[in-house]
Amino acid sequence: MKAVGQVRKRGPLSRTAIAELLDTSRASVTSIVGNLMEMNVLTEVGHGKSDGGRRPRLLDINAGLGFIAGVDIGATSVDLALADFRGEILERRSDVADVRTAPDQLLNTINDMVSEMLNQHGADDSHLLGIGMGVPGPVHFPTGVLIRPPLMPAWEGFPIKDFLRDRFPNARPVVDNDVNIMALGEASVGGGVGLDNFFYIKIGTGIGCGIIVDGEIYRGSDGCAGDVGHICVDYNGPICHCGNAGCLEFMAAGPAMAEKARLAAKNGEGKLLAKALKDKDGQLTSVDVGEAAAAGDQAANKIIEESGRMIGGVLAGLVNFYNPKAIFIGGGVSNIGHQFLSTIRQATLRRATALSTRSLQIDYSKLGSDAGVHGAIWLAIENTFALA
């Protein structure tokens, strides 16, 4: 629903302003708004400034219409939030979760948490009108079904939307890839507000890209646009789990950094890495590499720069191809400090063309680990209104 979308994005608007933004007649907007007010979707919230005549009445989304849940399932955790229809978060939860668990089991746990949040606000399951869910795998967007998800094979073909509808009969469920919802979160309340074209790159166990085109998420013809982790950075490189040689994520994401750090520690190349390896019982993460680098460990610095350069090199190609206004970097590896970001920036700017980088901004995500839930809520609200 475009009228609602404009109000959602810009805050209270007059009928005339909506007509101008949608490039349509005032009469048609009056009729659309009338219907939306009858459905309690829009409500009048006072008067705007006069431009000579009567002060126009302003319309806003009726926050009290019902509740929306946003769910971001990661490989090892789940983030949830309950929100009103303006996207204001009323309650936020996080818990550990293992996506290798059978889908009905994990979804039941999530549903129980959503019910608890509703109860805390004096509501029950019937008051939930929308639920947005991000999952770490390839999603066929129209059906919300995962297709060959490497991290969560038990979810292949599982009817997530039907399962959610059984529990929340009045809610419109929508399921998308986790990187897409993070990009939507950044677009709705993060660094991407007001930007029509940008990338959100998630760097964690894998590497994925959410693509915002003209203010909307771009999913491609089958829903898997942005799978940049399997772009080749070394034709003679090691074989990735996808079967190809030298994929970006296999060579530069969190596990690759952790493995290089482990080897450096074992070979006596990084004293601080060796100490971390000992302190952590032989288990290192990219965050340990970041900490060692910040404390001056040269081997850790080298690992970060290698990953940053490979990622920046691929980003340069994407920037040349697409010319985005900004790139926001999120995911677990974005917690390893500023050196990683500056290496990515330098590598991108060095390789991409001058015009495409003239006003390009490259930063960490403003929302951090909240990007997913904000995006899931935003997607659920848009999906609910799409029906109206």
Ligand SMILES: [Zn+2]
């Ligand atoms: Zn691969």
